[in-house]
Amino acid sequence: MLGHFNKKGSNVSLLYNKILLLSRNKFFYLDLGLNDSFQNRIYLIFLHISFLLIKLKNTNTNTEHKKFYQKTFDYIFSRIEIDMREIGYGDLSVNKKMKILVKDFYNILLNCEKYKNSNIGNKERLFTKFLNFEHTKKTNNYKDMILYFDEYSSFCWDLSMDSVLKGELNFKYLK
Numbered sequence: 570m571l572g573h574f575n576k577k578g579s580n581v582s583l584l585y586n587k588i589l590l591l592s593r594n595k596f597f598y599l600d601l602g603l604n605d606s607f608q609n610r611i612y613l614i615f616l617h618i619s620f621l622l623i624k625l626k627n628t629n630t631n632t633e634h635k636k637f638y639q640k641t642f643d644y645i646f647s648r649i650e651i652d653m654r655e656i657g658y659g660d661l662s663v664n665k666k667m668k669i670l671v672k673d674f675y676n677i678l679l680n681c682e683k684y685k686n687s688n689i690g691n692k693e694r695l696f697t698k699f700l701n702f703e704h705t706k707k708t709n710n711y712k713d714m715i716l717y718f719d720e721y722s723s724f725c726w727d728l729s730m731d732s733v734l735k736g737e738l739n740f741k742y743l744k
Contacts, residue, residue, distance in 0.1 A: 579736075580637075580734060580735055580736040581637070581640045581641050581644045581736065582644065582736070583735075583736030583737075584621070584641060584733070584736035584738060585641070585644055585645060585648060587736065587737075587738040587739075588614055588617045588618050588621075588738065589614065591613075591617050591721075591738075591740060592610055592613035592614045592617055593610065594742070596717070596742065596744070597609075597613060600713065600744070601702065601710045601713055601714055602702050602703040602710055603700055603701065603702055603703070603710075604701045604702065604703050606701065607652075607653075607656065608701070609700055609701055611649060611670065612673070612677070612699040612700055613700070614645065614649075615673070615674050615677045615678075615699075616677060616681065616699075616718065617721070618641065618645060619674075619677050619678045619681035620681055620684075620718075620721060620722050620725040620726075621641075621725055621728075621733055621738070622638055622641065622642070622678065623678070623681055623682055623725075624725050624726060624728065624730075624733065625637065625638050625730070625733055626638065628730055633734070634730070634734070637733075637734055646667065646670070646671065646674075649667070649670065650663060650667060653666060653667075673699065677695070677699065680695045681695075681722075684718070684722055685722060685726075689712075689715060692711075692715045692718070693711045693715065696711055696714050696715070697711070700714075713744070716744075717742055717744075720742060721740060721742070724740050
């Protein structure tokens with residue numbers, strides 16, 4: 570039983586690391602002009618994980634999937650809290666910021682649930698609300714961001730549940 574638990578824990582870690590790599594893609598910072606900030610990185614993680622969690626939630630509601638969903642959620646917020654402490658945030662600041670981040674995560678998750686059927690304006694509002702761009706020419710950046718997440722969303726929907734549960738996330742965006 571413990572071997573099974575450890576195996577699943579490592580799959581959550583593997584999935585998180587792959588999401589982390591996606592959120593650190595140079596495309597966001599060089600091509601789209603996102604500010605390379607802690608906040609932007611967190612919101613990119615939230616955007617990427619949201620589509621997977623929605624897939625997990627909508628595909629199957631068995632106990633194993635629910636546990637994986639919860640472990641993934643817990644792991645992500647645990648890592649963010651650890652990272653904030655490593656950066657130097659104090660206890661009060663971390664607690665306050667974590668409450669805001671959990672609220673923002675659920676807001677992003679709700680928006681991502683409607684993403685597939687949203688129009689371009691709603692998709693752009695999602696990105697403008699949470700992400701900070703460097704450049705003044707944001708219109709093209711939002712269009713490219715929308716194209717990226719349209720493709721990523723489709724990728725997630727086509728992904729098998731076994732791949733998600735194993736932490737296998739091999740998304741490649743070809744601009």
